[in-house]
Amino acid sequence: xxxxxxxxxxxxxxARIGTMVGEKYRIDRLIGIGGMAAVYAATxxxxxxxxxxxxxxxxxxxxxxxxxxxxxxYIANAVEHPLAVPILDDGVDDDGCAFLIMPLLHGTSLQAxxxxxxxxxxxxxxxxxxxxxxxxxxxxxxxxILHRDIKPDNIFITNEGKARVLDFGIARRADGQGSxxxxxxxxxxxxxxxxxxxxGDRTSLGSPSDCWAAGATIFxxxxxxxxxxxxxxxxxxxxxxxxxAPSVGAVRPDLPSSVVRFVDKALAFRPSDRWxxxxxxxxxxxxxxxxxxxxxxxxxxxxxxAGLAAELSSNxxxxxxxxxxxxxxxxxxxxxxxxxxxxxxxxxxxxxxxGAQRARxxxxxxxxxxxxxVSTVVPFAIANRPSPPAPTSxxxxxxxxxxxxxxxxxxDPKAQAAFDMGIQQWHDASRYAxxxxxxxxxxxxxxxxxAHLFLAAxxxxxxxxxxxxxxxxxxxxxxxxxxxxxALLDAFGPAIAIPPDYKSYQERLQHVxxxxxxxxxxxxxxxxxxxxxxxxxxxxxxxKRRLEDDPSEAQAWLHQSAIAIHLRDFKGAAASLDQCIQHxxxxxxxxHRKMMRELGSGQCREAEQHARVLVTLPNARDxxxxxxxxxxxxxxxxxxxxxxxxxxxxxxxTGQYLNxxxxxxxxxxxxxxxxxxxxxxxxxxxxxYREYTDDIRIGVLMxxxxxxxxxxxxxxxxxxxxxxxxxxxxxxxxxxxxxxYLAGGLSRDAFGEHRKTWLSEARSDVEVENLEQWMLAxxxxxxxxxxxNDALRILPEDATEEGLDFSGRFTVGRVYLLSxxxxxxxxxxxxxxxxxxxxxxxxxHTSANLHLGLAREQIGxxxxxxxxxxxxxxRWGKEPRSVSARRARERYGALGCAKHGASPTP
Numbered sequence: 001x002x003x004x005x006x007x008x009x010x011x012x013x014x015a016r017i018g019t020m021v022g023e024k025y026r027i028d029r030l031i032g033i034g035g036m037a038a039v040y041a042a043t044x045x046x047x048x049x050x051x052x053x054x055x056x057x058x059x060x061x062x063x064x065x066x067x068x069x070x071x072x073x074y075i076a077n078a079v080e081h082p083l084a085v086p087i088l089d090d091g092v093d094d095d096g097c098a099f100l101i102m103p104l105l106h107g108t109s110l111q112a113x114x115x116x117x118x119x120x121x122x123x124x125x126x127x128x129x130x131x132x133x134x135x136x137x138x139x140x141x142x143x144x145i146l147h148r149d150i151k152p153d154n155i156f157i158t159n160e161g162k163a164r165v166l167d168f169g170i171a172r173r174a175d176g177q178g179s180x181x182x183x184x185x186x187x188x189x190x191x192x193x194x195x196x197x198x199x200g201d202r203t204s205l206g207s208p209s210d211c212w213a214a215g216a217t218i219f220x221x222x223x224x225x226x227x228x229x230x231x232x233x234x235x236x237x238x239x240x241x242x243x244x245a246p247s248v249g250a251v252r253p254d255l256p257s258s259v260v261r262f263v264d265k266a267l268a269f270r271p272s273d274r275w276x277x278x279x280x281x282x283x284x285x286x287x288x289x290x291x292x293x294x295x296x297x298x299x300x301x302x303x304x305x306a307g308l309a310a311e312l313s314s315n316x317x318x319x320x321x322x323x324x325x326x327x328x329x330x331x332x333x334x335x336x337x338x339x340x341x342x343x344x345x346x347x348x349x350x351x352x353x354x355g356a357q358r359a360r361x362x363x364x365x366x367x368x369x370x371x372x373x374v375s376t377v378v379p380f381a382i383a384n385r386p387s388p389p390a391p392t393s394x395x396x397x398x399x400x401x402x403x404x405x406x407x408x409x410x411x412d413p414k415a416q417a418a419f420d421m422g423i424q425q426w427h428d429a430s431r432y433a434x435x436x437x438x439x440x441x442x443x444x445x446x447x448x449x450x451a452h453l454f455l456a457a458x459x460x461x462x463x464x465x466x467x468x469x470x471x472x473x474x475x476x477x478x479x480x481x482x483x484x485x486x487a488l489l490d491a492f493g494p495a496i497a498i499p500p501d502y503k504s505y506q507e508r509l510q511h512v513x514x515x516x517x518x519x520x521x522x523x524x525x526x527x528x529x530x531x532x533x534x535x536x537x538x539x540x541x542x543x544k545r546r547l548e549d550d551p552s553e554a555q556a557w558l559h560q561s562a563i564a565i566h567l568r569d570f571k572g573a574a575a576s577l578d579q580c581i582q583h584x585x586x587x588x589x590x591x592h593r594k595m596m597r598e599l600g601s602g603q604c605r606e607a608e609q610h611a612r613v614l615v616t617l618p619n620a621r622d623x624x625x626x627x628x629x630x631x632x633x634x635x636x637x638x639x640x641x642x643x644x645x646x647x648x649x650x651x652x653x654t655g656q657y658l659n660x661x662x663x664x665x666x667x668x669x670x671x672x673x674x675x676x677x678x679x680x681x682x683x684x685x686x687x688x689y690r691e692y693t694d695d696i697r698i699g700v701l702m703x704x705x706x707x708x709x710x711x712x713x714x715x716x717x718x719x720x721x722x723x724x725x726x727x728x729x730x731x732x733x734x735x736x737x738x739x740x741y742l743a744g745g746l747s748r749d750a751f752g753e754h755r756k757t758w759l760s761e762a763r764s765d766v767e768v769e770n771l772e773q774w775m776l777a778x779x780x781x782x783x784x785x786x787x788x789n790d791a792l793r794i795l796p797e798d799a800t801e802e803g804l805d806f807s808g809r810f811t812v813g814r815v816y817l818l819s820x821x822x823x824x825x826x827x828x829x830x831x832x833x834x835x836x837x838x839x840x841x842x843x844x845h846t847s848a849n850l851h852l853g854l855a856r857e858q859i860g861x862x863x864x865x866x867x868x869x870x871x872x873x874x875r876w877g878k879e880p881r882s883v884s885a886r887r888a889r890e891r892y893g894a895l896g897c898a899k900h901g902a903s904p905t906p
Contacts, residue, residue: 011039012057021093025052025101036069041104049104050088054097055733069098076168081139083132084165085156087142106159107312110221111152118761119224122722123259126221127289128304129155132163134214134285137278141207146206150213161309190236191226192216195269198241207304208271211281215266215274216245223251227267244269253750254715254740257290293716304723310468415445422451427460427520429554430532432592435459436619449477453489456496457525467496484519487512495529502532520546520553527559530676533624554584558824568803588617595627600806604634604836625649626656626840634836639664642839655693663842665876665885667700674700691721691732698739699843704881711745731776734758738781751781772795773807779811788819801827810848817851823859829855833868846875850884857891866897 016027018041018174024169031039037053044050055069076087089101110129114121132153140147147154149167156164165730195214196204216227228239228248249260262284268274275281277707287298394395422437435458441451456470474481474489481489494501509526516522523546530539546556574597580590591610598607611628614620627644638661646656655677661670677693694717701710714736721728728736734755741751755777778791792815799812813828832848853868872888879885892898 008834009033009038009056009058013054013438016040016054021052021099022091025050027052036065037516051102051104053100053102054093055099057097060097066098069100072100072168072589078143079136079140079145079168080143081136083136083162084139084168105156105164107157109153110155110157110163110217113157114152114591120757121221122719122728123222123255124300124304124722125308126174126218127285128301128308128723129157129163130214131285131301132281133165133217134278134282136165137207137210137214138282139278141210141277141279145211146205146207147210148197149189149192150210150217151189152217153189155217157308157312159309159312161305161307161312180295189278190233190240191228193240195241196271198237204271206271207277208274210276210278211266212268212271214278214281215248215263218263219245219251219267222248222255222263225251241716252579253746254718254737254754256288256715256719258288262288285562287389293719296720300723302723303720307723317872319603358617373441412445415441415448415451418444419448421591422454423521426454427553427555429558429580429587429589430584431458431589432621433586433588433603433617433619447473447477447480449474449480450485453481453485453492457488457492471496484512484516484522487515488522488525491525502529505529506533506535520550524559528557531559531562531566534566536566539563554580554587554865557583558587558590558593561590568798568800570802574747581794586617588614588619592624595624599627599631599634599836602634602831602834602836605632607631607836608635622649622656626659629656629660631836633663633838658693658696659842662696662700663846663875665879665882667704667879669696669820670700670774691717691729696843702739702743703843703883705816705883707743707745710739710743714740714743714745722805730758730761735780738776741781742783748784748787755781771799771804774799775808775811779815782815782818785819791815792819801831806832806837806841807844809835810844810851813848813855814851817855817858822855825855826852826859833871842875846872849882850888853888853891857895862895862897866892866895871895 010033013030013033016038017029019027021027021042025042026041026045027042029041031041031051033039033056036059037055040052040054042050042052045149055066059065059069070090072087076084080126085102085105087100087102090099133150137147137652139149143857147165147168150165154165154167154591156166177429184278190198192213194205194209197209197212219225219227226236228236228243230239245264247260248263249255249257252260254783256764265273265284266275266281275284286297289301293300418437418441422434422441425431425434425437430587435455438451438455441448443454445451448830452470452474456467456474459467459470471489471492478486478489491505491512494504494508506526506529509522509529513519513522513526516520523542527542527546530536530542539559543556543559544565546553547560550556557576557580561573561580564570564573564576574594577590577594577597580587581594582591591614595607595610595614598604608628608631611624611631614624625645629645632641632645633639643657643660646660649656658670658673658677661667661673674693676699678690698710698713698717701707701713718733718736721732737746737751737754737758740746741748746754759773759777772790774794774796778787778794782788795812795815799808801809801812804812809828810832813825813832816822816825816828829848829852833845833852835845835848838845849871853865853872856862856865856868869888869892873892876885877889878883
């Protein structure tokens with residue numbers, strides 16, 4: 001909210017709403033007010049939307065300010081670049097107020113996006129945006145025009161993923177002619193002003209000054225800090241005028257060295273040491289990216305822009321279609337004018353921007369008591385489409401499956417039948433079969449809104465990008481949907497935001513539940529989000545009520561099993577899974593869960609039986625074939641048997657053979673398979689799989705001791721992932737930083753700072769909130785005894801050998817071993833090494849055997865240590881570069897394992 005001194009200005013500005021300007025433009029709404037102007041969304045009499053910027057009334061009689069305002073049209077249009085926002089018209093209204101007419105843009109300001117991203121944007125996104133900005137500056141500088149106020153608030157990102165440069169109001173000719181500078185006053189925004197600009201040295205002002213501002217913008221977007229952070233405006237100006245900018249590499253040591261050199265050159269103190277023009281700086285950024293990405297620049301930038309476009313368009317649609325009719329904190333965000341709504345609505349902490357943040361965004365530049373800082377409000381707006389009608393309350397008391405079937409609309413009876421089958425399969429916890437049925441319905445009728453809705457809602461294995469695509473398709477056909485499904489559509493928006501906001505999703509589902517209290521589908525979604533948010537008592541109560549109403553609902557038994565696991569009631573979890581299978585013998589997801597528990601607990605023969613059932617199902621997943629192969633190898637079967645299984649799989653997925661190559665120690669062949677996967681996974685639909693295989697590639701390189709290559713690849717991968725529509729996941733970011741640290745590319749202190757930032761972005765107010773955070777932030781990155789001791793100091797109490805999965809057991813066991821507590825490590829490592837995961841996780845499973853051998857050796861159990869080392873040597877003993885095999889061979893010989901009858905070679 002604006003402070004009281006601004007209220008009279010705001011009241012006068014609001015008084016224009018609904019009036020006509022020059023008998024041509026109807027003012028529809030106020031977008032915002034800056035230091036010089038108020039900006040409105042308006043409509044031309046021919047229906048064309050525009051933005052109108054009015055000079056504030058109390059400035060009309062200031063001749064110098066009036067001249068600055070009026071000349072913006074001539075400067076902006078002289079740039080002649082499609083990404084420089086043009087002035088379409090200008091004039092004076094009947095009250096003598098000067099105005100400018102501009103296009104009405106759709107998207108968000110770079111400032112708002114940065115704030116909504118916890119004040120750090122991915123390098124590749126910043127690069128894509130700033131290449132557009134530098135292209136505009138290149139055109140301006142070629143015509144002798146200096147912008148003089150490049151900053152995040154003057155850069156706008158459209159829904160097409162392109163950057164537009166705003167506000168040429170204080171631009172000037174490089175020769176100084178017609179500058180319109182305010183006499184004795186500083187012009188610009190201090191935090192983004194070059195030293196010569198701060199000092200008012202007009203003779204030194206030139207295109208390198210704009211390059212400094214562009215460099216400062218990049219620095220701030222990447223680090224979350226100003227170039228010269230200061231407690232007061234005076235201190236900021238003094239620092240800017242006298243101090244060399246710090247290296248961006250000192251604040252972000254993970255950045256590629258080529259990018260550090262590029263930014264540091266832009267921020268050189270002397271103009272002669274900087275990039276000389278927007279053109280030279282643009283080419284310099286291209287060259288830095290080419291070095292950092294090993295030449296893969298064009299595709300990566302294209303994906304970044306496509307990702308921006310997908311996210312901004314999707315967020316805009318969500319803002320229009322996910323309104324909750326009840327008044328609450330989130331409701332306020334939905335009803336704000338969209339020009340005020342940046343990405344803060346989907347911020348990592350899931351909280352709306354504060355009033356101060358919104359006021360800052362509107363007022364723009366710093367206000368100094370002793371200096372008149374000229375700033376104008378960003379001339380943009382976002383079209384404010386009306387929200388859809390709120391769902392109406394309607395009783396839904398019919399039988400569950402029958403009720404769902406009566407609430408969909410399609411013109412094709414075959415599509416309807418496929419959809420009905422999907423609902424029944426979902427009810428029976430046959431999730432993968434249900435997904436196949438919904439997909440089949442869409443093959444018949446691609447505009448079947450309900451099928452799109454349920455794929456967005458239940459296909460949790462799909463990428464966020466795919467789920468958002470289905471949600472958007474359902475939104476476009478929402479008139480097909482029943483009242484219940486429209487309410488679900490509106491509620492589901494926060495669940496597929498980036499990052500997801502499950503608290504808001506839960507609040508909306510609770511409201512839908514109030515409207516449709518007898519609907520099992522709504523109750524199913526609500527139970528699941530209760531579990532995700534840790535509200536287990538509420539989840540348990542709702543699940544029990546569902547089972548009272550319908551004991552055959554296998555989905556409810558599945559949820560009860562999940563609740564039991566969270567409560568560490570593993571016997572209860574197993575019993576609930578058995579109930580699920582009993583009520584639905586074809587429940588693929590309950591069978592899948594049971595098989596996974598058996599694989600993790602070393603029950604290889606039992607897991608094999610369930611896997612054989614799963615691979616015969618109509619919608620069998622390739623993973624189930626891998627699980628079957630892993631169970632067979634785990635019970636003593638050969639790798640050749642596993643290979644035969646894959647040969648008989650009609651799809652022949654490359655990933656399955658990849659794991660066999662690693663398991664047998666054929667690392668060169670594995671890397672060739674990884675290259676093949678990479679060449680076939682450039683499209684966004686395969687991005688998730690690509691991250692998985694990139695993770696394997698780094699693991700292979702670590703095993704081969706190629707640490708320098710890992711240090712180079714990890715930040716490069718992070719940049720490429722950020723270019724995708726879904727960006728880099730929080731989990732992937734810390735994982736890549738962990739690899740950099742383990743490979744020696746980051747110091748312990750630098751990694752510690754990154755870990756603090758990651759934990760803060762992960763909404764952790766303490767060192768770690770849960771076991772997953774501990775694993776990612778401390779367990780997997782433990783490299784030294786000090787690291788291990790730090791990790792154990794905050795190890796969550798629920799990290800028990802029984803309650804952990806394979807990865808958790810291996811990690812906790814390794815940390816105990818690293819800290820010198822072999823006896824505590826053994827139960828965890830023993831369970832990890834005996835798990836039936838050799839084919840699914842060949843790197844981790846083999847490493848678990850190595851660490852088990854080391855732990856057994858430390859407590860004097862030589863025979864068991866030799867047996868564990870033998871597993872490693874049988875798999876990787878022929879590969880001389882294998883770090884694990886080298887260590888196992890060394891210990892194998894030192895213990896005299898051959899005397900115990902072991903055979904060290906495959």
